[in-house]
Amino acid sequence: MDFIIEAVVKAIKELYQTDIAAKDINLQETRKEFEGQVTLVTFPYTKLSRKGPEQTGTEIGEYLQNNVPEISAFNVIKGFLNISFADSFWLGKLHDEILADDFAVGKPNGKKVMVEYSSPNTNKPLHLGHIRNNLLGFSVAQILAAAGYEVIKTNLVNDRGIHICKSMLAWREFGEGETPESSGLKGDHLAGKYYVWFDKAYKQQILELVEEGQTEEEAKKNAPLIKEAQLMLQKWEAGDEDTINLWKTMNGWVYAGFAETYKTLGVEFDKYYYESNTYLLGKDIIEEGLEKGVFFRKDDGSVWIDLTADGLDQKLVLRADGTSVYITQDLGTAQLKYGDYKMDESIYVVGNEQDYHFKVLFLILQKLGKEWARGLYHLSYGMVDLPSGKMKSREGTVVDADDLMADMFNTAAETTEAMGKVDGFSEEDKNKLYRTIGMGALKYFLLKVDPKKRLLFDPKESIDFQGHTGPYIQFTHARIKSVLKKAGYNPTESKSETTELDELERELIVTLNKYPQTISDAAASFSPAIIANYIYDLAKIYTRFYHEKPIMLAEEENQKQFRLQLSAASAKVISKGMNLLGIDVPERM
RNA sequence: GGUCUCAUAGCUCAGCUGGAUAGAGCAACAGAUUUCUAAUCUGUCGGUCACAGGUUCGAAUCCUGUUGAGAUCACCA
Numbered sequence: 298m299d300f301i302i303e304a305v306v307k308a309i310k311e312l313y314q315t316d317i318a319a320k321d322i323n324l325q326e327t328r329k330e331f332e333g334q335v336t337l338v339t340f341p342y343t344k345l346s347r348k349g350p351e352q353t354g355t356e357i358g359e360y361l362q363n364n365v366p367e368i369s370a371f372n373v374i375k376g377f378l379n380i381s382f383a384d385s386f387w388l389g390k391l392h393d394e395i396l397a398d399d400f401a402v403g404k405p406n407g408k409k410v411m412v413e414y415s416s417p418n419t420n421k422p423l424h425l426g427h428i429r430n431n432l433l434g435f436s437v438a439q440i441l442a443a444a445g446y447e448v449i450k451t452n453l454v455n456d457r458g459i460h461i462c463k464s465m466l467a468w469r470e471f472g473e474g475e476t477p478e479s480s481g482l483k484g485d486h487l488a489g490k491y492y493v494w495f496d497k498a499y500k501q502q503i504l505e506l507v508e509e510g511q512t513e514e515e516a517k518k519n520a521p522l523i524k525e526a527q528l529m530l531q532k533w534e535a536g537d538e539d540t541i542n543l544w545k546t547m548n549g550w551v552y553a554g555f556a557e558t559y560k561t562l563g564v565e566f567d568k569y570y571y572e573s574n575t576y577l578l579g580k581d582i583i584e585e586g587l588e589k590g591v592f593f594r595k596d597d598g599s600v601w602i603d604l605t606a607d608g609l610d611q612k613l614v615l616r617a618d619g620t621s622v623y624i625t626q627d628l629g630t631a632q633l634k635y636g637d638y639k640m641d642e643s644i645y646v647v648g649n650e651q652d653y654h655f656k657v658l659f660l661i662l663q664k665l666g667k668e669w670a671r672g673l674y675h676l677s678y679g680m681v682d683l684p685s686g687k688m689k690s691r692e693g694t695v696v697d698a699d700d701l702m703a704d705m706f707n708t709a710a711e712t713t714e715a716m717g718k719v720d721g722f723s724e725e726d727k728n729k730l731y732r733t734i735g736m737g738a739l740k741y742f743l744l745k746v747d748p749k750k751r752l753l754f755d756p757k758e759s760i761d762f763q764g765h766t767g768p769y770i771q772f773t774h775a776r777i778k779s780v781l782k783k784a785g786y787n788p789t790e791s792k793s794e795t796t797e798l799d800e801l802e803r804e805l806i807v808t809l810n811k812y813p814q815t816i817s818d819a820a821a822s823f824s825p826a827i828i829a830n831y832i833y834d835l836a837k838i839y840t841r842f843y844h845e846k847p848i849m850l851a852e853e854e855n856q857k858q859f860r861l862q863l864s865a866a867s868a869k870v871i872s873k874g875m876n877l878l879g880i881d882v883p884e885r886m
Numbered sequence: 887g888g889u890c891u892c893a894u895a896g897c898u899c900a901g902c903u904g905g906a907u908a909g910a911g912c913a914a915c916a917g918a919u920u921u922c923u924a925a926u927c928u929g930u931c932g933g934u935c936a937c938a939g940g941u942u943c944g945a946a947u948c949c950u951g952u953u954g955a956g957a958u959c960a961c962c963a
Contacts, residue, residue: 320903328906336903350943376943377906458963503890522926572963599961608889609959616961623963652890653958664912679892680957687956696908716925734925746899749891751956753898758912763925765911766897772925818902830900833910840926886925 298324298335301365301380305337308360313345318818332372333379334807340376348374384798385805393804395866396788401813401873403445408849411449411638412438414646415564418455419551420464421489423558423698424688426648426681429743432879433678434646435564436744436825439877444820449638451628452566456548457573460492462529465543466492467498470661471520477550483557484550493690498522535859557597561702563736563879568637570630576621578629579715582665583615591664594625602661612657627658635669642672645762649677696756706733708759708766720886733881734768740880741767745829765833767880769873773836774882777868780848786861793859801842805863812870816877825878832874839867 302322309317323341327333339354346353354373361380362368369383394400413432417423423431428723434450439606442448469490477484499522506516517523532540559565572580583600586592592614594598601617614840621629634643645655655675662670680687681696688695707733713719719727746752762768780786811831818828848864851857872882 323903323905325902325905331906336906339907343943377907415914454938460963471951582920607963613961618961620961626963642888648957649891650957651963654963656890678892716923718923718925742898750899751892756896758897760926762911763912765924768925769911772923776923776926783922822902826900827902828908833900837910843922844927847922884887886923 300367301361302337302728304361304365305357307364308357309342309345311752312356312360313342318386327379331374331377331379333381335380335805336353337378337380337381338376339373339378341374342722352492354378355490364456371866384796384803387798387803387810388770388795390810391806391862391866395809395812395870396813396862397527400445400869401816403443403816405447406445408446408642409449409638409640410441410446410642410644410706411451411634411640412441412621412644412646413451413453414438415559415566416453416455417555417648418460419485419488419548419555420460420483421690422483422554425696425698425701427750428562428701428739429645429678430648431559431562431564432740432743432782433676435562435879437644437646437676437823439879440816440823440828443816443877446642446820449568449640450566451568451594451634453570453571453572453575453664455572455575455599457533457544457571457804459530461544461548462526463495463499464488464492465547466467466526467528468547469543483554484552485558485791486699487554488547488551491721495522495526495545496689513842530558536747541723551796558698558702559701561732561736570634572626575630576626578633579616579621579625579627580619580629582628582632583625586614586661586665589665591661591879604657604660605658608881609653609657609660612661613659617729622685624654624658624661628661629656631658631662631670631673632667633669639669640672642674643669644674644676646676646678649679651675652677667670674823676748678748681754684757685752685757696754699781702735702739705739705760706731709735709835710737712762713886722885730886734762734771734886737767737768737875737880738762740878741770741829744825744878745833747826748824767875768886770832770875771880774868774871774875775884775886776843777839777864777871778884781831781861781865781868783859784849784857786865788862788865791862791865793855793862795855795859801838801845804839805842805867808838809866809870812874819877828874828877832878835867835874836871839864839871848862 301324302319303373305322306317306319309315323338324362325336332680337790339350339357340832342357343350345358357369358373358378362371367386368380369379379679385539412434415427417427428429438450440447466864471494472491475487477487482490488716499520502520502522502713503513505514506519507513529540533544556654579581583592586602587600588592594600599613599617603611603653605611612624613622616622620675647655653779659670659673687693688764713731713734719730722730738760738837743752746767802885815827815831819825847855847858848860851860
């Protein structure tokens, strides 16, 4: 629509002898109740024209109609100039752009972006919160790729630390050699089981010590189990063979479990980083910061940065004993990642509970003079809450990722079978379909909401399959495919001489035409929700068209072919858009 | 207490850098299938955009304050 903006610039220059910048021109979609497709708000130009908004609109409208051949009509209502494009213009869009193979295929923009997401702890299985993270990360990566970026998907695995030692210790003490094979438990769930055991036993010990007269704080430090875990961590850091072997074994189980969950989720990574390899990084950056005077050392030897001038606090960056804290590692890892890929931008998909951490992290890197720090972005998403509040593993309110997905598949199977929709499907096809629909419902449910907002999930109310949902969109797609098949639609041979559009057809083309811009918008704000809502809009408009314009019963072949072309274009955009969300669309359902 | 986020229909959410009468879905109610898949469609009901000021020709959107909810402020990660 750039040519309209240019034309408006010219119009204003000629009519009112004033230069205005193209970016200051505000075009918007015409509301449905008015004639036209694009609207220019004329209030801002009344000062230039020294006339009322209606007259200004009429003058600009007349100029545009006389000078822009694509414009067929205009009308002015109050301060709104509604512009209509000729049907030939929209038909040209359909045939030359939308139906072309390379529609909305982003041209490489020469930029490299890293998307870090998932980043699990290896001491317990994934839950619903992780699902949101994984789906967001994967989808944002897809969207950026579609927008022309070269994308590197990374996973920084938190595979060491006191929490890992807890499950290791519990397994060694109470596990009796249990393995995933012997127990039939998925590896990550097995590790999680011992993590919970540890927590329980530890709590018990604290309770006992408190009864013996210690304060709770003392008890937490003195409980034999936590001391044992800390000892284990020290041994791990010292490279003790038994400890390392145990760690490798249990982490191996967890990785196998995660791999399965990732596969079901449909997410993947180009590069894994492990904290066991990176936790010592960052100390050289501390040195660098001390030399540059960005950091300072306190008497006890600990190193700090003073961010009070930036409205933040003083922040510890290295402990008095010379060991790293979380941010030390992150400083080092950021440097490592940049060294590996030299990416222009780097997106951290991490929950908003870490807003402060990332603010500090990025600020420190900037203060250290790292040019690339300007490309860092924290994609801060809201927590997934239950009606009862936060998910808490201790209270057993965690919605387990594997359980939830299994539930979704079952619900999809029941619903589909109850509707008798799978006649003629093989067992294999049925199962594939149930998974497609189940995951479609789950993914759409999580991705349609603005990432920044917290998200409410009620386990008692299963995720809908009707209305504004993934399955609705999948159904729309399947329906189109079914008609195309029945009609024997052939994209290369299909011809239509249609020259006039009715309102619904025009609206459909206008909506299809918005797809490339929607990708740009979604990429600019890292928001799959923008794609999700767009596709729903498209599916809804298509469905209305579908109901009102019978394709097979079209009065003439020309008309039928045109409707088929519109249908094919809609199916294509639905499918591509859903793909950006990581959601498959079935041919039949 | 400091800092940061959020508040739109009974519920879950849209509403792009300020623009026309604030939109969907669910729920409720009334309809639509001799016709391409009814996981669908059409219609009805439902709003003091938390509250109060301000800026503006114009505010759900920007600013200030109030109330409410959440997060964070560890030599945890």
